[in-house]
Amino acid sequence: MPVPQPNLYPDFNIVRLSHVEFAVTDLAASRAFYVDTIGLQVTDETSETIYLRAMEERGHHCIVLKKADAAGADHLGFKLFDEGDLERAEVFFAKKGLPVEWVERPYQSRTLRTSDPHGIPLEFYVTMDRLPPIHQRYELYHGARPLRIDHFNCFSPSVDDSVAFYNEMGFRVTEYTEDEETGRLWAAWTHRKGGVHDIAFTNGLGPRLHHTAFWVPSPLNIIDLLDVMSTTGYLKNIERGPGRHGISNAFFLYVRDPDGHRIEFYSSDYQTVDPDLEPIKWDLKDPQRQTLWGAPAPRSWFEEGSLFTGVAGQEPELKAQPIIAP
Amino acid sequence: MPVPQPNLYPDFNIVRLSHVEFAVTDLAASRAFYVDTIGLQVTDETSETIYLRAMEERGHHCIVLKKADAAGADHLGFKLFDEGDLERAEVFFAKKGLPVEWVERPYQSRTLRTSDPHGIPLEFYVTMDRLPPIHQRYELYHGARPLRIDHFNCFSPSVDDSVAFYNEMGFRVTEYTEDEETGRLWAAWTHRKGGVHDIAFTNGLGPRLHHTAFWVPSPLNIIDLLDVMSTTGYLKNIERGPGRHGISNAFFLYVRDPDGHRIEFYSSDYQTVDPDLEPIKWDLKDPQRQTLWGAPAPRSWFEEGSLFTGVAGQEPELKAQPIIAP
Amino acid sequence: MPVPQPNLYPDFNIVRLSHVEFAVTDLAASRAFYVDTIGLQVTDETSETIYLRAMEERGHHCIVLKKADAAGADHLGFKLFDEGDLERAEVFFAKKGLPVEWVERPYQSRTLRTSDPHGIPLEFYVTMDRLPPIHQRYELYHGARPLRIDHFNCFSPSVDDSVAFYNEMGFRVTEYTEDEETGRLWAAWTHRKGGVHDIAFTNGLGPRLHHTAFWVPSPLNIIDLLDVMSTTGYLKNIERGPGRHGISNAFFLYVRDPDGHRIEFYSSDYQTVDPDLEPIKWDLKDPQRQTLWGAPAPRSWFEEGSLFTGVAGQEPELKAQPIIAP
């Protein structure tokens, strides 16, 4: 199936990805990881919930950590352009027969909860409490110096179907991996905000959240984080990298939080605001697709991910295998 | 005069700044500067004209160098979203009584030439020839490793008026400097593409082009360029920096090309796609506005710029003075 | 006067510069600067004295801060190879008619206090308490990430005489600035440990300590420090830089501590262990000598320094003037 033409005139205007809510089993352990080690800033916390933002963000939260008995991802949040977009979003999802519900979320304007056809819980809102800038409060920077949430990556049981759906919502494909034998999509990167992706999809048991990525200023911040993690008890949490992605051209590192949620640190992809930007095609058998320098990803990276709370995953139809580290 | 509220629903959709055409007096000298030293890539050249692109750009040109008897800036180019936007742009400018003309430009679809109220020549188009990606042809990277054109900065005889006009076209203010005594704008940064600016305006004899900026991957690329320029005959072309801007938070360097056109190298501002992003206000008397580390800019930086071909500049009304290096 | 031939067989073996003791007027303010901002580690402290080391040092201290009524530099410390060297040092200084005295210094083996002919107080020892390595305790790194003390720079009323004396002690000249008109030395860099210098001399009212330098991993650590200092109340303490030195080729920044003691952050000079290394000569009139990128140093940098406690400075004979920022 060919990559669909971009839908330049979607029914509603998604500005960007906004936040993710994680169910975590030990709030103190998560705080030590996300705040003390990674470098995110606490914007609110109770005994049950911690809200976090990155250094250049003025919206109230990009990660919400909620104490729970079992780890999971609750939903992916997206910011819409205006209230009209929110109403048109409701119509869009309702017409598809997907669940729509208005929910109250602290620090957000009224929020539409729905899901994509595979079951990923999605929440849309227009405004979130705005906080004073801290991007020049340099004494607060530490860890990986995360500047902003950059993207989500989800396992999908059918990347072709996921891309068709998100394409209809106006997400534009920037790069994709095709299984040469079947001509089907193995993975695709789609964006709204002008970078390589707001959300990507990878073939696998899904829906599951593969990872959440943060933009960092330079590769050296990733090296600093590796030095700190490897000498403060987080050696086993380092999963893959550092390296340069073939796809996106970004410098990357993948780590796992105390519950196994995967976080990527990501630096320097490219600007994609042109509506006529040509998607770049990669072959599933090209090892440089994953890592430009040739190193394959470990098996865990291909197999493990966070289930969405209450959403069962299904096996993918496409059985093609990427190159996996021995 | 307060900063105008952003116009989120402009008459036509400007995607981003696109390119500038410079009149240069010695094409070989300009080539040595832009290609051999700075690191831009030639996409076409004749004895009269050189077209250049930066490393991640797929559009044909971001700088056009034209041989001429006198140095100058011919026009600023902007990319529009679709053909309807181009037609609505024509109407917009015509209604304002500004000149509109359809011109042919090599490698571009039909192009609308007009000007802003102060006389800055503007050219709008929808599509430009797309070239194969070179962002992973790492053997071509050198000089400052320019990734893409980032913004223009223009002297304006009335920044208040310029901001009002560009605001109407949908440019949103991200940061601005106010003269506390008169309450008038001394400078403002306005964007379309989701960074701190596509075009900024600074109080001064105008209209003139103050500088054209290129995004580079990290401060180290700027340091590399300084080392090369200072040891290959370009010592006098280094004008200001390196430093961290207070406004935009970017790491910067300003250099002058062989004709005196000012080029900035710029790294790491922040994402501004939120329609409710709050502009940041700076006081003209705050030295950290210019350089977070306190160093004032030299007099030449405040006084010199490139006239637009055939457009006379006028003195600004606002006589407030910034802090200038002694 | 020509630069003397290196004395490859000095009477005693100085391994490297070791430490400096500063008299400071407000110990808490000094602690906030050196520990919280710069990133040095406290190895001992009382209400009167703070001992500091840098991240890769295993010796007990590289800076000693002593509470005093007036700011000053008490002495420069150097490590000798063995006890025989210490005894031969005593003979060397006594023969010159310079004061020699055995003093007790905490954490050091017996220490010889003496002075150079201009009056710089020098202290020599063989062993200092050794501490466990912390260079891989990455959670402790912050500020400029200082790795080790790198060099001293002193004003001298006669650089020719200083170089002759230190040359006799085995310090080898790596680079020097000559006043072309008189043929006299205006400045010289001399080393023992295999870098560009352990101690340098600059023409001026002296003896005074011009600055003490710390080696940092990369220019980015200096940029980080600038960002922090300029946003945490230390804007006025930034004196010169960042830049690339012509002499030494190092990337540099000069800041002032709360008492005005000047500290340099310094990265990437070159290896000088070859006994036949040729000194590099610079002309006093060459602006790239100071800063490869052409920016002259400010007047304060040429005129201000720390007096050694109880040692009066004398005016230099050589009146030649370097290029000073207007």
Place this chain on the structure above:
Amino acid sequence: MPVPQPNLYPDFNIVRLSHVEFAVTDLAASRAFYVDTIGLQVTDETSETIYLRAMEERGHHCIVLKKADAAGADHLGFKLFDEGDLERAEVFFAKKGLPVEWVERPYQSRTLRTSDPHGIPLEFYVTMDRLPPIHQRYELYHGARPLRIDHFNCFSPSVDDSVAFYNEMGFRVTEYTEDEETGRLWAAWTHRKGGVHDIAFTNGLGPRLHHTAFWVPSPLNIIDLLDVMSTTGYLKNIERGPGRHGISNAFFLYVRDPDGHRIEFYSSDYQTVDPDLEPIKWDLKDPQRQTLWGAPAPRSWFEEGSLFTGVAGQEPELKAQPIIAP
């Protein structure tokens, strides 16, 4: 066997490692690798031989490439302090019953060829032709920006014996790996010039040259080299890294030249000039020894190396196994 106490008063004074001569089978392929890709500078070349230096070196060569039918390492070169040292070196080796021979080497003063007890061919000289500095000719920098040769690493059939011999020559151990079960040395790093090593030894079939390392300014230069090598046909030549060594704390990358000779790029170890520096002990079973971030080295890295021309290797006695990537 415990690590021997440093011999601070060796019979002769070795200043530093100097150069290596490689037998290569395709001089043009080697030139493309070392000059065009890595960034070393040619100082002389004929149809049979290429001499190379790194950017801050003033001696004539650090690598000599000689056309040959079979790949190999001809000898390791070291610089001595003075002619007396050269004569005392001859006596030292002759007394041990090791071969001594005076040879003529282009661009070097008279040269003593001998070998260590396991058969590593060693060449000692005092002076080499000195060339004008190029460390500020920044237009010449490219590839990994190699600044200077940093160290050799050799497989040894008995690291205990190698360390005892080089210790007697004045090399001081900075770090070492012990096989906990037998108490024998598995690897050791020994220096003369004040860094972590001039030469290291690793348990294995030997003598063989494991790798030759070059100092580069920062981790970013290693990332740049990876980007270039992986996109210009050298993907398969990337063997291990990038990463942070536990031992030495340096940032590293290992690549293979067209004949399989292994080259390391290495940045930021620490200063070791103190004669009382305490060696750091590592356990062979500690994975952070190899890579602080936990990634084990591939099998090829433990097994492959360059034989010295005409010298047969012997199997090591110690059979302990390090952690190898699956």
